[in-house]
Amino acid sequence: MNKAGGLGGGGGGGPTDAAAAAAAQKQKSLLQRVDNDIGNLVDNFGFLVNATRVNDPPVRNSQEVFMMEMRAARLVQAADSLLKLVSELKQTAVYSGFASLNDHIDKKIEVFTKLADDTNSSLARIGEEASASLRELESHYYSSTLATSHLPSDTQ
Numbered sequence: 309m310n311k312a313g314g315l316g317g318g319g320g321g322g323p324t325d326a327a328a329a330a331a332a333q334k335q336k337s338l339l340q341r342v343d344n345d346i347g348n349l350v351d352n353f354g355f356l357v358n359a360t361r362v363n364d365p366p367v368r369n370s371q372e373v374f375m376m377e378m379r380a381a382r383l384v385q386a387a388d389s390l391l392k393l394v395s396e397l398k399q400t401a402v403y404s405g406f407a408s409l410n411d412h413i414d415k416k417i418e419v420f421t422k423l424a425d426d427t428n429s430s431l432a433r434i435g436e437e438a439s440a441s442l443r444e445l446e447s448h449y450y451s452s453t454l455a456t457s458h459l460p461s462d463t464q
Contacts, residue, residue, distance in 0.1 A: 334400075341393055348386035355379045 359376045 338393065338397065341389070345386050345390045345393065349383060349390070352379045352383040352386060356383065 356376055356379045359372045359379065
């Protein structure tokens with residue numbers, strides 16, 4: 309059984325290019341394994357069917373029984389290899405799904421953190437502007453004639 313190849317050699321384009329090259333190499337390796345395993349299954353099954361013909365000479369029948377046993381064993385090995393490949397594909401799908409989900413979550417966290425920072429700075433700026441406007445309005449009010457006429461007088 310062939311194992312999938314290691315990491316592909318990415319150019320100088322950064323980690324995403326290297327990851328894409330590694331993913332492409334892994335996909336190519338997995339497709340080759342599928343092709344080889346299915347080809348072995350078909351070939352061995354065809355030989356098994358051809359070997360099941362009944363012939364008269366007893367020596368030839370014993371040779372054919374041996375060939376059938378050998379082809380059946382190879383058929384089982386090819387099927388086992390395909391089952392392991394399916395298991396590996398399932399694990400790859402699960403792990404890559406988690407990795408992409410984590411990447412997506414990290415990107416969303418960055419976006420929301422930036423939005424929170426922008427909102428906090430906007431609120432701080434609005435608070436400072438409101439405070440400055442309130443001080444200005446208070447100074448105008450207390451310096452105006454209305455403020456002095458509405459002040460409570462001690463003469464009653």
